[in-house]
Amino acid sequence: MHVIDTPAMPPATRDAFLTLIGPERADRLQDAARRLRRRLDGGTLWHVNSTAAGGGVAEMLHVLVPFYRALGVPARWAVVDGDPAFFDTTKRLGNLAYGSVQDADRLRPGDLDGYTRHLAAEAERLRTVLGPADVLLLHDHQTAGLVPGLSSVTAGVHWRCHVGVDAPTPGSREAWAALAPLLEKADGVVFSVRRHIPEELAHHRAAVIPPVLWPFAPKNEPLPADRLPGLLERCGLGPGDAPGYVLADGPRDPAAPLVVQVSRWDRLKDMHAVLTGFAAVPDAHLALIGPDPASIPDDVEQAHWFEVCRAAWTALPPGVRRRTRLVCLPMHDLDDNARLVNAAQRAAGLVVQKSLAEGFGLTVTEAMWKARPVVGSAVGGIADQIDHGRTGLLLDDPHDLAAFARLVTDVTGGAIDGAALGRRARARVHGAYLPDSDLLAVTGLLLT
Structure with a gap:
């Protein structure tokens, strides 16, 4: 103790x-x-x-x-x-x-x-x-x-x-x-x-x-526009070469819609299935972002599930693999780690949380606070936070990868107004989750 x-x-x-x-x-x-x-x-x-x-x-x-x-x-x-x-x-x-x-x-x-x-x-x-x-x-x-x-x-x-x-x-x-x-x-x-x-x-x-959530925390505070490009480079989300803790097959196209999921490397966060489902989403890029697996002493399975994600990423068709990346953010400086997550979420056109089960889902709350549209599984506290079609989109069955891809494509392709979802999402967090x-x-x- x-x-x-x-x-x-x-x-x-x-x-x-x-x-x-x-x-x-x-x-x-x-x-x-x-x-x-x-x-x-x-x-x-x-x-x-x-x-x-x-x-x-x-x-x-x-x-x-x-x-x-x-x-x-x-x-x-x-x-x-x-x-x-x-x-x-x-x-x-x-x-x-x-x-x-x-x-x-x-x-x-x-x-x-x-x-x-x-x-x-x-x-x-x-x-x-x-x-x-x-x-x-x-x-x-x-x-x-x-x-x-x-x-x-x-x-x-x-x-x-x-x-x-x-x-x-x-x-x-x-x-x-x-x-x-x-x-x-x-x-x-x-x-x-x-x-x-x-x-x-x-x-x-x-x-x-x-x-x-705390609105003034490094993960949630507003980021000056001139800082965002440098932070995104360090997340492997800029136009340059990715750092060593990012698994990527070439640079990200900054003009393409960016989809992000931020989670522990954990079976219940279903990151490997997000990769598989994303293969059916055209044009957009995906970043799965988690901590350095060796840095969380109370979660001994992180390294295993990161390797599962690595195997799923390697198995993707080359064209899809070039649009996806795995990011293991360093944890030695927690404030720096949080600002990198902040930058990634703010750069995203859509944040997803395709959990199989969830206690509450603070990563959803964080994205909503940043006025990001969210596609989340209708499980646990995610279903409490998101009013489907108003403050985000809910995936009824988190195992249904085709439905997941359709919801993501509806936002990245413009069929649904993600900005309006995001504005209402922020108001929801302001009223209930501070x-x-x-x-x-x-x-x-x-x-x-």
């Missing part, structure tokens, strides 16, 4: 956010912060997850912890450590919670014992920094095993789940059979999507709090 030292949010940044949301929302936000401070009564609101880099939860916590503190709410962030065996187990637990029925994702004898033993030790380490008035928000399946060891030492322990499946499967039932007993002593559970609350937790007090909604929801959670 280690504590993340997040930098303070400058008052000018806090004030810029209050201006962005307007006086009525700002007043509600500040009133909620006062009520939350009174509820904590000298304690601290702790967030606990399993990585400080990579993935939507870590990105969100880099913002939410300083944001809460800027509003006077004591908040801190701790990360549980683990060895490859622990993260192998949690990866399979996550895949099962997403509904996987693959034998490779089944829990093996001894997995849960090792998982609970490890988290019992991590709970002991956490106890050394916690006070009796503190409240914990534990994030995802990597932390569920902390609940038994921490429920009696603080003023509250809530578990927040960012993964889920729209309809139960044998795999998801296996995951919840393992996780639910560990959550018995939790004061409440939180999900991003209401239909993801499993029947195994029906007796718990449950809340729905979707993730949020951090004031998180603080108001957490205040309601802790005061009820």
Whole structure:
């Protein structure tokens, strides 16, 4: 276990956010912060997850912890450590919670014992920094095993789940059979999507709090026009030669429509199938963008799924391969990585997220904030974010590659007004998915 030292949010940044949301929302936000401070009564609101880099939860916590503190709410962030065996187990637990029925994702004898033993030790380490008035928000399946060891030492322990499946499967039932007993002593559970609350937790007090994005983060801030070409060159999306971390067969035609998917290299993000489906889209170029697979310690399968994508890319017809590229962005400087993603999304004429399952889909939120049209699978939180035909386009069956290609072609070919979709998408994010909604929801959670 280690504590993340997040930098303070400058008052000018806090004030810029209050201006962005307007006086009525700002007043509600500040009133909620006062009520939350009174509820904590000298304690601290702790967030606990399993990585400080990579993935939507870590990105969100880099913002939410300083944001809460800027509003006077004591908040801190701790990360549980683990060895490859622990993260192998949690990866399979996550895949099962997403509904996987693959034998490779089944829990093996001894997995849960090792998982609970490890988290019992991590709970002991956490106890050394916690006070009796503190409240914990534990994030995802990597932390569920902390609940038994921490429920009696603080003023509250809530578990927040960012993964889920729209309809139960044998795999998801296996995951919840393992996780639910560990959550018995939790004061409440939180999900991003209401239909993801499993029947195994029906007796718990449950809340729905979707993730949020920070509009001034390097991934979402406006980019000066003179910076965009250089950033795109570094993404391998400019007219020049691609850097070594980009798999490409020649330069990108800057006049051609650009389609982008930004995801982890993960089976459920279905990046290899995006390549296959894109072969039927004429003229446009595609960039699949993910992190350096070696840089995410809590996801031990990234390298495998990148190699699956590499094989799918290599198998494409030469003409299609020249219109597609795989980008493994470096992660040693998180702000720099985020600006590269920002540039790629802003340069895209269309952003796609053809996930097979999704907890929420912050990459969709990010693209919508940038007023980009989005084609997303009608799964998880993507279906909650996108109003089909108004704020984006939904693919009813993520396995239907022909339908995927048709939706993409409708936008890249001009049959659908992507700019109008994008404008309405940005308004949707402004109203529902900025951090004031998180603080108001957490205040309601802790005061009820």
